[in-house]
Amino acid sequence: MRVESAGLRQDLPGHSRKQNRKPLRAFAQPALAYCLLIAGIIIVVLPLMWAAAASFTPNHKVFEYAYPFSWRALFPVDFTLEAYENLFARGFGRAVRNTFFLAVSTVIIGGAANALAGFAFGRFEFRGKNLLFLTVVMLTFMVPVDLTAIPRYILVNSFGWINTWQGLLIPGLANSLVIFLFRQFFAEIPQELIDAARVDGATWLRVLVSIIMPISKPVLVAASLLMFIGQWNSFFWPLLIAPRKEMRVVQVEISLAIGQYGTVWNELLAGSMIAAIVPILLIIPFQRYYVQAITGTGLD
Amino acid sequence: MAVLTQKKPTTILEKLNDETWRRKFLRNVIIPWIFIAPLLLLHIYVVTIPAVQGIYMSMTDWKGVGQNANFVGLDNYRELFFEDETFGKALGNNIIWMIFFLTVPFILALFAATMLSQIKRGGMVYRSILFIPYVLASVVTITIWKNLLNPQRGVGAALAEMGIQGFDIAYLGRPETALMSIAFIDNWHFWGFLMILFLAAMQSIPPVLYDAAKIDGANRWDEFRHVTLPGIRPVVLFMFMMVAIWSFLAFDYIFLSTQGGPGGASEVIATLLYKNAFFRFEAGYGAAMGVVISIFAGFIIMIFVTLRRRGWDI
Numbered sequence: 001m002r003v004e005s006a007g008l009r010q011d012l013p014g015h016s017r018k019q020n021r022k023p024l025r026a027f028a029q030p031a032l033a034y035c036l037l038i039a040g041i042i043i044v045v046l047p048l049m050w051a052a053a054a055s056f057t058p059n060h061k062v063f064e065y066a067y068p069f070s071w072r073a074l075f076p077v078d079f080t081l082e083a084y085e086n087l088f089a090r091g092f093g094r095a096v097r098n099t100f101f102l103a104v105s106t107v108i109i110g111g112a113a114n115a116l117a118g119f120a121f122g123r124f125e126f127r128g129k130n131l132l133f134l135t136v137v138m139l140t141f142m143v144p145v146d147l148t149a150i151p152r153y154i155l156v157n158s159f160g161w162i163n164t165w166q167g168l169l170i171p172g173l174a175n176s177l178v179i180f181l182f183r184q185f186f187a188e189i190p191q192e193l194i195d196a197a198r199v200d201g202a203t204w205l206r207v208l209v210s211i212i213m214p215i216s217k218p219v220l221v222a223a224s225l226l227m228f229i230g231q232w233n234s235f236f237w238p239l240l241i242a243p244r245k246e247m248r249v250v251q252v253e254i255s256l257a258i259g260q261y262g263t264v265w266n267e268l269l270a271g272s273m274i275a276a277i278v279p280i281l282l283i284i285p286f287q288r289y290y291v292q293a294i295t296g297t298g299l300d
Numbered sequence: 301m302a303v304l305t306q307k308k309p310t311t312i313l314e315k316l317n318d319e320t321w322r323r324k325f326l327r328n329v330i331i332p333w334i335f336i337a338p339l340l341l342l343h344i345y346v347v348t349i350p351a352v353q354g355i356y357m358s359m360t361d362w363k364g365v366g367q368n369a370n371f372v373g374l375d376n377y378r379e380l381f382f383e384d385e386t387f388g389k390a391l392g393n394n395i396i397w398m399i400f401f402l403t404v405p406f407i408l409a410l411f412a413a414t415m416l417s418q419i420k421r422g423g424m425v426y427r428s429i430l431f432i433p434y435v436l437a438s439v440v441t442i443t444i445w446k447n448l449l450n451p452q453r454g455v456g457a458a459l460a461e462m463g464i465q466g467f468d469i470a471y472l473g474r475p476e477t478a479l480m481s482i483a484f485i486d487n488w489h490f491w492g493f494l495m496i497l498f499l500a501a502m503q504s505i506p507p508v509l510y511d512a513a514k515i516d517g518a519n520r521w522d523e524f525r526h527v528t529l530p531g532i533r534p535v536v537l538f539m540f541m542m543v544a545i546w547s548f549l550a551f552d553y554i555f556l557s558t559q560g561g562p563g564g565a566s567e568v569i570a571t572l573l574y575k576n577a578f579f580r581f582e583a584g585y586g587a588a589m590g591v592v593i594s595i596f597a598g599f600i601i602m603i604f605v606t607l608r609r610r611g612w613d614i
Contacts, residue, residue: 033415037426040412043488044433051444063453113338120335126328132336136343150364150577150587151350151357174342204331233437236552240578251439255556258443265447272440279435287428291496 048276049074055083055270062265083266091245092253092271099249102168102238103231107224110173114223118182119208123194133183140176153240163244172231178223181293185219186212222293225286229279250275357587364583376588387589390560390567393479397568398547400483401490402540408487409494410536414524416495417502427499431492438489438552445485446472446557475565478558482566486553497535505531541604545597569593 054062056076065072120126121133152171161167189212197207213220235251242248248256254271257263283290315321358376362369380387412430416423433441448454449471456468471481509527518526529536551570554560560567560575569589576586 033418036415037412037419037430041426041429044430044492047444047448047488048432050448054447113342116335117339120332124328124332124335126332129332132340136340140343140347148347148350148354148590150573150583150590151353152346153577154364154583155345155350155353170342171346174339174346179339229435233435235437235439236555251437254439254443258439258446258556268443272443276436276440279437280432283431283435284428287424287431291500 046074051269052076052273055266055273056080057266058082059264059266062269083264083270086264087267087270087274092250092274094246095248095250095253096274098247099232099251102165102249103228105165105169106172106231107227109169110175110178110227111220111223113173114175114178115182116208118179119186119212121179122183122186123189137176137179140174149236149240156241161241163242163247165247167241168238168247168249171237172234175227175230177293178226181219181223181226185216189215218289218292221286222289225282225290226293229282232275232278354587354590357584358591359588360584362584363581364577364586365581369584372584376585377592379585380588380592386564386567386572387569389564390569390572393566394548394550394568396479397483397550398544400480401487401543401547404483405487405491405494405543406536406539408491409498412491412495413498413502414528416499427496431496433489434492434496436489438556441485441489442553442556445488449481449485472558473562475562478562478566482553482557485557486550489553494539497539498532501532501535502528537604541600544600548593548596 050073053074053076056079057064058078058080059082061078065077117136121129121137156162156167156171159167193211194207197211202210233251235249235255238249239252239255243252250271254268254275257268257271315325357369359371359373360369361372361375416427419426449456451457451468451470451473454468456471460466460468469477471477505527509531510523513523513527549570550568551574554566554568554571555574558566560571569592573586573589573593576582576589
């Protein structure tokens with residue numbers, strides 16, 4: 001932007017060297033930028049296009065145009081829904097439902113717990129607050145899950161929670177990044193707004209529900225996105241905790257198919273496309289919030 | 301409201317009878333803790349108890365099943381560092397992984413963010429597209445790239461067919477290329493995240509600074525070095541720390557693509573830990589690896605904090 005504004009003005013020849021270079025530079029740089037970005041986009045988009053096309057192709061033709069390569073590999077020229085039909089006939093729909101249920105529950109229950117804690121950290125003064133924030137939020141944010149994965153598995157196992165919803169759900173509820181996000185947002189709300197309500201005799205819970213929540217739409221969207229996509233994509237914990245067929249989530253279903261001998265590729269890719277399309281559809285309209293979320297959480 | 305002249309309550313009974321004190325107590329102690337309680341309970345259950353148990357387990361020879369766990373002190377750690385060659389190899393791979401992720405995605409992201417910040421038209425579209433891989437699940441990314449890197453039907457095979465030989469190798473199946481190929485796939489998914497962070501930081505730099513640099517006769521490189529880079533430095537350094545920590549946790553991409561193979565060529569600590577805990581019935585030994593990873597993470601955080609104290613302004 002800054003560079004282009006200089007380039008619109010055609011300088012007369014015979015000026016100093018520096019001024020002469022400006023128009024060329026202003027033209028060449030965005031052009032170079034576009035070229036490199038297009039190269040980047042090819043590397044990102046072509047694999048996805050191939051996978052999407054292959055998922056709509058009969059299984060015996062999945063690799064037909066990829067080798068030798070032709071443009072047909074990127075478009076479903078032999079269009080069929082066979083892969084999707086077979087996939088759902090074998091119970092993939094249940095995995096999708098399970099994952100949705102899990103992700104929505106995480107957003108609602110985890111969102112409430114994280115928002116309450118974020119509010120307390122952002123707005124209350126109480127003894128031990130900083131220590132609590134450091135240990136509960138910061139340490140979990142930074143310290144590896146590996147340390148706790150095995151003992152957590154054993155703990156969940158000792159409760160008899162293997163292959164149960166609570167075993168799947170509860171360990172994913174507390175989310176340091178989301179607490180961070182809420183804290184940051186709540187801390188920036190003007191005190192006057194809260195004081196006014198408090199003077200009118202509103203309780204803290206009431207302040208939270210009827211004053212703060214309505215103005216918190218951006219932070220709620222961002223936090224929900226983070227939690228929903230995080231849970232939708234999580235695979236390791238569900239694989240460990242709920243391997244039973246009826247409880248499998250999308251990622252587990254796909255990951256178990258990857259390792260199988262004689263993989264049906266178009267079905268595997270169809271499953272992957274379903275797993276991919278949900279976060280993509282969420283991220284495109286709400287990208288702004290998501291970016292705010294990951295950039296606004298105390299990183300700067 | 302209490303009368304102004306009333307003296308401060310001292311004993312517990314007086315305190316409980318004093319309304320001002322009760323209100324204060326409710327407001328400064330009870331309510332905050334009610335707000336924190338759900339999170340705290342979750343945290344104790346998900347992190348605190350397992351962490352303490354993990355540290356204890358790492359000092360036993362527990363198999364992961366049954367009741368007999370004997371306390372063995374630091375034996376597991378001695379074995380890890382002085383006897384177990386696979387652990388040394390895995391640790392080395394983690395360090396290679398860290399070096400890769402502290403350079404490649406950072407350079408790509410800085411570069412792309414700089415380019416994107418110059419573009420007026422369609423910037424949002426480019427940004428969205430480049431960011432898409434980041435929201436894809438590891439399972440999805442691996443499924444796609446396992447095909448593309450396949451020597452018989454992937455990109456290499458297509459190139460060979462066109463006459464460009466030498467790329468149709470089993471990237472994931474050869475010891476020399478396995479780790480770097482997985483790093484490439486993981487990076488395909490990851491770098492957009494850094495790019496978005498850097499771009500947001502760049503856009504928050506006041507344009508005045510660029511104008512000033514231009515008046516001083518700065519070229520693009522000077523601008524980048526003296527305006528852009530200092531402006532985004534906090535984010536870059538913070539991400540350096542996070543990526544360094546995450547490098548020791550690298551798991552899902554490796555587990556899904558090679559499981560650490562061939563022959564341990566792409567083994568990292570986390571995959572080794574998983575195998576020990578769930579396949580080899582060496583839970584105590586696996587837990588010791590978890591503790592080691594945590595110590596590394598703590599060490600990285602300490603370096604970061606120390607540098608900050610020394611006035612590095614990070």
